[in-house]
Amino acid sequence: MEFLLIFLNYLLMVICVPVTVAFVALLEQKVLGGVQIRLGPSKVGYWGLLQSFADAVKLFLKEISLPRMSNFSFFFAMPIMSLFLVLFLWSVFPLIFGGVSFELGIFFFFCVSGVGVFPILVSGWTSNSKYSLLGGMRSVAQMVSYEVSLAVVLLSLIWVSCSLNFLMVVESYKFCWGLFIFFPLALIWFASSLAETNRTPYDFSEGESELVSGFNTEYSSGSFTLIFMAEYASIIFMSFLFSIFFLSSSISFMIILKGFFLVFLFIWVRGTMPRYRYDKLMYLSWKSFLPVSLLCLCYYLMMFF
Numbered sequence: 001m002e003f004l005l006i007f008l009n010y011l012l013m014v015i016c017v018p019v020t021v022a023f024v025a026l027l028e029q030k031v032l033g034g035v036q037i038r039l040g041p042s043k044v045g046y047w048g049l050l051q052s053f054a055d056a057v058k059l060f061l062k063e064i065s066l067p068r069m070s071n072f073s074f075f076f077a078m079p080i081m082s083l084f085l086v087l088f089l090w091s092v093f094p095l096i097f098g099g100v101s102f103e104l105g106i107f108f109f110f111c112v113s114g115v116g117v118f119p120i121l122v123s124g125w126t127s128n129s130k131y132s133l134l135g136g137m138r139s140v141a142q143m144v145s146y147e148v149s150l151a152v153v154l155l156s157l158i159w160v161s162c163s164l165n166f167l168m169v170v171e172s173y174k175f176c177w178g179l180f181i182f183f184p185l186a187l188i189w190f191a192s193s194l195a196e197t198n199r200t201p202y203d204f205s206e207g208e209s210e211l212v213s214g215f216n217t218e219y220s221s222g223s224f225t226l227i228f229m230a231e232y233a234s235i236i237f238m239s240f241l242f243s244i245f246f247l248s249s250s251i252s253f254m255i256i257l258k259g260f261f262l263v264f265l266f267i268w269v270r271g272t273m274p275r276y277r278y279d280k281l282m283y284l285s286w287k288s289f290l291p292v293s294l295l296c297l298c299y300y301l302m303m304f305f
Contacts, residue, residue, distance in 0.1 A: 006100060014087055021232040022052035028267045035271035062221035067127055070218065074126040079219065079226035082119035085112055086233040093240065094166045094251050106154060106164045109241075110147075113196075116234075117143050123227075124215035135214025138204050138278065145285040146195040152293040153185045153192070156300045157245055170248055179246040185296055186246045188289050190265075193238040195281065197231060200270040204278050239263045 026041065026049065033040025041048030066072065089112045092105040102108055117140045124136020158164060160181070161172035179186050195202040204214075216227050239262035240255065247258045276284075 009095060010091060013090055013093075017087060017090060017233050017236070018229055020236060021229050022056065024232055024236060024263055025055075025228075026052045027264070028270070031264070031267045032271050035268075056225060059225040060222045064222065065218070065220045067129070067218045069128040071126040071128075074122055075218075076223065078119040078123040078126065079223045079230070082116070082123075082230040083226045083233070085116050085119070086230045086237065088112060089237060090233075092166065093237070094170065094244070101167060102165065104164045105166045106158060106169070110151060110154075114147060120215050123219070127215075127218040129218050131213075132215050132217045135217065139198060139215055142198075142202065142204055142281060143196055145282060146192040146289075149188060149192045149285055149289040149293055150196065152290065152297055153182075153189050154245075156182060156185055156293070156297045159297070159300055160304050166244060167251065170244055170251055174249045177247055177249060182246065182296070184292060186242070188293055189242060189245070190262075192285075192289060193242065194266065194269065195285070197235045197238055197266075199235065199266055201273040201276045202281055203275065204281065235266055236263060239266065 029051065030040045030048075041051035044051045044054045067075070089109065091100065092102050092109050094101075094105075120143070121136045121140045124132040124134075124139075127133070157169060157178065161169045163169060163172070173181070194200075198204070216224060219227060236259070240259035242262050243255045243258040248255050
């Protein structure tokens with residue numbers, strides 16, 4: 001009975017994440033419409049609420065283009081693998097009941113998120129397009145660089161909470177939000193999350209003005225939709241992680257509300273910030289975020305030894 005409850009909970013999560021992606025995409029269109037002083041979606045459904053579902057149906061029904069010189073098996077497998085890895089990552093999200101308690105949940109998160117660079121690199125390579133290959137290489141360099149900063153930030157949280165379990169990390173901050181204890185690290189985490197999920201102002205893997213859409217240049221219809229869904233599911237997950245680590249003192253429904261507020265911040269940044277320059281992006285990671293996060297780690301090591 002307990003196994004059935006766990007299975008149903010995670011099955012429900014797998015169903016809810018793509019539906020949430022659709023509404024987050026609609027929220028982004030609405031917010032960007034407001035930022036740019038225009039209406040945004042307003043025709044499909046009441047107030048445009050069904051616009052994302054209409055877009056999904058249109059994309060999945062469109063004809064699939066096949067690059068003649070590409071490796072077909074890997075070309076079609078990579079978008080599926082990308083979405084699978086993100087959905088698999090959601091299994092570490094702490095649930096109030098009916099979930100699996102990962103004793104090494106944070107370590108598992110880093111292992112799976114580290115593998116997430118391979119679908120992007122292989123997608124660019126199998127497309128047999130120089131634009132896709134360059135976009136994939138730039139994206140992998142960017143994601144690997146900012147994963148180092150994320151790892152060092154999490155080392156400070158792990159040291160203070162003395163656990164790799166998400167539930168224990170939240171419980172260790174029940175008297176004070178982690179945001180007040182780790183304020184500089186919270187800012188680094190948020191900026192690194194933008195780079196890790198390829199969002200503005202760090203969207204160099206999909207910079208249309210320079211890269212002809214980057215690693216997914218040759219993808220269309222359903223394959224492009226899967227890549228799109230994986231990116232937005234990753235954005236939602238990183239927002240919820242920020243809520244767990246820095247804005248929560250217990251596992252409750254408020255984590256979800258705070259997570260969606262962080263999703264709104266992701267969209268707000270896209271509507272207000274210009275795109276960064278690529279060399280400055282790499283300097284920011286290796287010459288700013290990494291030294292600061294290492295200094296903070298040394299400080300917490302001495303304070304909580």
